[in-house]
Amino acid sequence: MPYDLYVVTDREIGRGRTHQEIALEAAAGGADVIQFRDKTLLIREFIETAKEIRDITSASGAMFIVNDRIDAALAVGADGVHLGQNDMTADWARRISPPGFIIGISVGNVAEAIEAESAGADYVALSPVFSTVSKDDAGPGHGLEMLSRIRSNVDIPVIGIGGIGLHNVKDVLSAGADGIAVISAVAGADDIRSAAEEMKKIIAVEKRKN
Ligand code: TZP
Ligand code: MG
Numbered sequence: 001m002p003y004d005l006y007v008v009t010d011r012e013i014g015r016g017r018t019h020q021e022i023a024l025e026a027a028a029g030g031a032d033v034i035q036f037r038d039k040t041l042l043i044r045e046f047i048e049t050a051k052e053i054r055d056i057t058s059a060s061g062a063m064f065i066v067n068d069r070i071d072a073a074l075a076v077g078a079d080g081v082h083l084g085q086n087d088m089t090a091d092w093a094r095r096i097s098p099p100g101f102i103i104g105i106s107v108g109n110v111a112e113a114i115e116a117e118s119a120g121a122d123y124v125a126l127s128p129v130f131s132t133v134s135k136d137d138a139g140p141g142h143g144l145e146m147l148s149r150i151r152s153n154v155d156i157p158v159i160g161i162g163g164i165g166l167h168n169v170k171d172v173l174s175a176g177a178d179g180i181a182v183i184s185a186v187a188g189a190d191d192i193r194s195a196a197e198e199m200k201k202i203i204a205v206e207k208r209k210n
Contacts, residue, residue: 002063003123003157003179004207005200006033007186009053013134014187022187023053027060029196031186033179035082037067051076065104070096080104080122085112090119104159108142113150113158125181126150128162129172134183138162144175151176169199173206 007026009019023034036053038046050066054076057064065080066073070093073081080102081093090103097103105116106127113124130141141163151158160172161181169180180203189195 002032003159004032004203005030005186005196006035006159006161006179006181007031007196008035008037008067008161008181008183010037010134010183010187013183014192017187017192019049020052020056022192023056023062024060025192026186026196027057027062029186029193030200031062031196033063033065033181035065035067035181036078037082039068043069043072047072047075050078054078063102065102074098074101082106082125084127090116090121094120106161107150108139109146110149110153113154117154117156121156123157123159123179124150124154125159125161126177129160129177130163130168132163132184135162144171147172147175147177166199166202169202170206173203173210 009022014022019036034057036050050072054064063079065082066078067082070081082104084106090105093103102122104123105121107113107116107124116124126147128138128141132138147160157178159179159181160177164172164180164182165185186192186195
């Protein structure tokens, strides 16, 4: 399904593997969405990397989302952009995007989720669901109850991100998540492809139950 397994790339957590390698392996393992996320690259290299991931994801059929940089997303023909609470708002992003371009917004509470939906977001990501060391400024986890509350207050897909792994993915899905976004559980695994496959299997089984 469209957002079931959503893998975010990170070279540090990926222990030196490139964004392209992470994207390639995760997509081969069945990731539905690949998000390219890098806070350090200068735009010239950022965009070259994004273009390579666009090619990888086009070949595998995964959706390709770029974090933060809508200019790079549009330039390389990504499927969409992921924006945080301090990035461009969904309505500004919508103004410069072609029809069908996906806009995802990170939220931390129900009000932000409702606001994102009315501004034209295609999905929201509760960020973080649990505490995580993978994002310096993530703050404490908002928890599963917040996820359920958001799920009942918006109609667009709700994705959970932050501290999710094989041990708790079921709980996040039972709380109402439409998709599971991860860095370390896949990009940090020894075998990225198998980790994605395993996660994907659990998500499929749980979604059939819910
Ligand atoms: N946004 C909110 S939490 C997070 C991001 C990018 C990091 C998620 O990483 P992990 O390793 O899956 O907790
Ligand atoms: Mg951002």
